Amino acid sequence: MNVLNFAHAFFSDGAHWHGYDGIPTRFSEHVQYSLEALLIAAAIGLPVGLLTGHYGRGGNALALVATAGRALPSFGLLVLMFIWLGFGMLPVMIPLVVLAVPPILVTTYEAVRSVDPSPVDAARGMGMPEARVLLQVEVPVALPLILSGLRTAAIQIVSTATIAAYISFGGLGRYIIDGLYQRDYEKVIGGATLVAGLALATLAVFWAVSRLTVSPGVRRSG
Amino acid sequence: MNGFFDLPSDLQHSYLGLVGLHLREALLPVLAGLLVSLPIAQLCVRFRWIYPPVLGITTVLYAIPSLAFFVVLIDYFGQSETTVMIPLALYSLVVLVPAIVDGVRSVPPETLAAAQAMGLGPVRRYFQVQLPIAVPAIVAGLRVAAVSSISLVSVGMLIGNQGALGNMLWNAQTYHRPALAVNSVLTIAVLGILVDAALVVVRLLLTPWMPRKGAAR
Numbered sequence: 001m002n003v004l005n006f007a008h009a010f011f012s013d014g015a016h017w018h019g020y021d022g023i024p025t026r027f028s029e030h031v032q033y034s035l036e037a038l039l040i041a042a043a044i045g046l047p048v049g050l051l052t053g054h055y056g057r058g059g060n061a062l063a064l065v066a067t068a069g070r071a072l073p074s075f076g077l078l079v080l081m082f083i084w085l086g087f088g089m090l091p092v093m094i095p096l097v098v099l100a101v102p103p104i105l106v107t108t109y110e111a112v113r114s115v116d117p118s119p120v121d122a123a124r125g126m127g128m129p130e131a132r133v134l135l136q137v138e139v140p141v142a143l144p145l146i147l148s149g150l151r152t153a154a155i156q157i158v159s160t161a162t163i164a165a166y167i168s169f170g171g172l173g174r175y176i177i178d179g180l181y182q183r184d185y186e187k188v189i190g191g192a193t194l195v196a197g198l199a200l201a202t203l204a205v206f207w208a209v210s211r212l213t214v215s216p217g218v219r220r221s222g
Numbered sequence: 223m224n225g226f227f228d229l230p231s232d233l234q235h236s237y238l239g240l241v242g243l244h245l246r247e248a249l250l251p252v253l254a255g256l257l258v259s260l261p262i263a264q265l266c267v268r269f270r271w272i273y274p275p276v277l278g279i280t281t282v283l284y285a286i287p288s289l290a291f292f293v294v295l296i297d298y299f300g301q302s303e304t305t306v307m308i309p310l311a312l313y314s315l316v317v318l319v320p321a322i323v324d325g326v327r328s329v330p331p332e333t334l335a336a337a338q339a340m341g342l343g344p345v346r347r348y349f350q351v352q353l354p355i356a357v358p359a360i361v362a363g364l365r366v367a368a369v370s371s372i373s374l375v376s377v378g379m380l381i382g383n384q385g386a387l388g389n390m391l392w393n394a395q396t397y398h399r400p401a402l403a404v405n406s407v408l409t410i411a412v413l414g415i416l417v418d419a420a421l422v423v424v425r426l427l428l429t430p431w432m433p434r435k436g437a438a439r
Contacts (some may be wrong), residue, residue, distance in 0.1 A: 003294055020371045038356065067365075067414070067415060067418050068368060068411065068415065069371045070366070070370055070373065070414065071369050071372065071373055071408075071410070071411040071412075071414025071415050071418070072407065072410075072411045072414075073372075073373035073374070073375075073376040073388065073407060073411070074373065075376045075377045075379070075385075075388060075391070076376050076387075076388060076403065076406050076407040076410055077407055079391040079394065079395060079403050080391075080394075080400070080403040080404060080407050082395075083395065083400045083403055084400065097412065098250075098431075106353070108287075126305055132419065136291070155285050157282065157291075158285075158287075159286070159287030159288065160287070162287050162289050162290070163289070163377070166380070173289070176289050176290065176293060177380070179293075180293070180380065180381070185293075185297075188293045189294065191290070191296060192287070192289070192290030192291075192293050194387075195286075195287045195290050196285065196286045196287065196290050199285035200256065200282060200285055201241050202285070203281065203282070204287055206372075207345060216319060
């Protein structure tokens with residue numbers, strides 16, 4: 001098992017645990033890029049998805065936007081933005097946000113649209129204004145699906161944020177890119193392991209969040 | 223040498239050659255993923271308890287970044303197309319398996335009972351009743367898988383220029399020709415959209431009994 005040997009060698013080397021190129025620094029950089037991108041993508045995708053889902057309109061337009069977003073290659077976009085905009089955070093954020101918006105948008109739309117209409121009608125019949133119908137009835141019922149959309153987006157961001165290193169940023173991708181150029185496979189495998197670990201940790205976080213926030217009644221019926 | 227579609231010679235391909243290479247590197251894995259996920263999905267439908275763990279495994283595989291995957295596989299397959307295609311095939315499972323399972327499960331029990339009453343055995347029932355009815359769901363999954371696969375291939379550039387159209391990105395930087403990067407990104411996006419549209423046509427052809435233009439909704 002070459003891979004395991006490389007990974008072990010990487011993690012047991014004390015030099016990899018300190019300083020600006022140390023695992024803690026790179027790890028927190030990676031988390032920071034990912035969170036920023038996820039927040040921006042959610043700020044775009046959630047409101048649009050909730051509103052279109054609530055009114056049940058614009059599904060075709062959304063599907064088109066989502067396909068276009070998926071079709072744009074993140075890595076190509078990164079290089080292109082880097083050439084056009086130069087060094088900065090923007091060339092990293094644009095591809096990550098473009099990557100993350102489609103899953104959030106489409107799942108949120110589908111989730112809200114497919115909520116059982118009878119409780120929604122009941123809420124309206126009780127005199128709830130539209131905003132409360134959306135926030136207090138539709139969102140809680142649709143929450144598991146909405147969270148799954150956010151989860152997909154988050155995982156894609158975490159895996160893709162590695163390429164930020166290609167245009168001289170930090171993050172865990174640093175190890176992979178540097179390692180590839182230095183022919184230092186120990187470093188490459190170590191970086192790859194860390195990114196995969198972070199992605200799995202993201203899965204776990206979303207699992208925990210959905211345990212905490214999804215109401216027990218919804219969970220049982222779903 | 224300055225036309226939009228003229229490529230530097232170190233790419234070793236013409237523009238159309240790269241397009242063909244890109245489609246092959248992106249779509250063969252999706253095809254392989256489909257062939258693998260059909261039996262897996264059938265198992266999940268027959269034995270319900272398998273489904274959650276299968277979903278878990280595919281999600282975990284999906285969480286492994288493509289670059290990390292490539293790097294590990296270099297050890298076994300070198301910096302080759304195979305190294306790029308294996309992760310793409312594994313990623314497609316996370317979309318395809320649930321799509322097929324949902325599609326096959328959506329077959330109404332009356333339809334299955336009717337098939338049984340007509341004397342169809344389990345094999346013919348699967349191929350002639352369940353699979354055709356599941357086609358819309360399967361194609362919906364294929365669309366997502368194929369488009370993502372097409373856009374992911376470009377990362378292959380980082381492991382020894384195995385990224386087909388993505389290889390142009392490296393040239394764009396090295397030779398300071400931004401037009402090459404624009405060309406690469408646009409071509410990949412257009413390819414994705416065209417393949418998506420082609421799959422919609424395939425679905426219309428395979429399911430002539432469905433209402434056109436989604437009139438049912």
